[in-house]
Amino acid sequence: MTDRRSSAGGRGSxxxxxxxxxxxxxxxxxxxxxxxVVLYVGxxxxxxxxxxxxxxxxxxxxxxxxxxxxxxxxxxxAAVPPNASSVNATARVELPAxxxxxEYAIRVDGRQLVLDHPHDxxxxxxxxxxPRTVDSIDGRWESRDGAVVRVRGxxxxxxxxxxxxxx
Numbered sequence: 623m624t625d626r627r628s629s630a631g632g633r634g635s636x637x638x639x640x641x642x643x644x645x646x647x648x649x650x651x652x653x654x655x656x657x658x659v660v661l662y663v664g665x666x667x668x669x670x671x672x673x674x675x676x677x678x679x680x681x682x683x684x685x686x687x688x689x690x691x692x693x694x695x696x697x698x699x700a701a702v703p704p705n706a707s708s709v710n711a712t713a714r715v716e717l718p719a720x721x722x723x724x725e726y727a728i729r730v731d732g733r734q735l736v737l738d739h740p741h742d743x744x745x746x747x748x749x750x751x752x753p754r755t756v757d758s759i760d761g762r763w764e765s766r767d768g769a770v771v772r773v774r775g776x777x778x779x780x781x782x783x784x785x786x787x788x789x
Contacts, residue, residue, distance in 0.1 A: 683722030
């Protein structure tokens with residue numbers, strides 16, 4: 623063992639170091655630095671994937687759902703002629719394949735379109751502004767299918783059908 627005297631403080635306090643223990647302190651220091659970095663990255667990843675990112679995906683998914691419903695409602699309105707009693711028309715509607723990474727459905731409820739999504743915070747409904755000549759509206763679109771609006775002249779007015787067709 624070597625004996626080194628410290629001149630700090632002027633009192634001549636003795637500090638003893640073993641030559642083999644000083645080399646271990648650098649390894650322990652680097653190991654602690656690596657552990658802190660791993661802990662920081664782990665906490666950051668957990669925070670983002672458990673809190674911020676799912677909330678953002680849900681908010682963005684709800685925005686896409688709202689736009690999808692608005693566009694689908696406009697497409698249905700555009701497919702129905704305003705002053706026609708005898709018509710047989712078909713119009714294709716473009717829908718996103720997924721919202722928030724999952725498939726969804728759009729269905730008719732009375733005179734409203736309803737977007738049903740597996741995630742509870744994503745979805746919605748919008749009214750359909752259709753001419754008085756429309757007697758009935760019915761049907762459902764699945765996002766994995768192609769979406770078509772069929773308009774036919776009925777007995778007293780027009781029948782509108784949302785038809786899902788595999789593409």
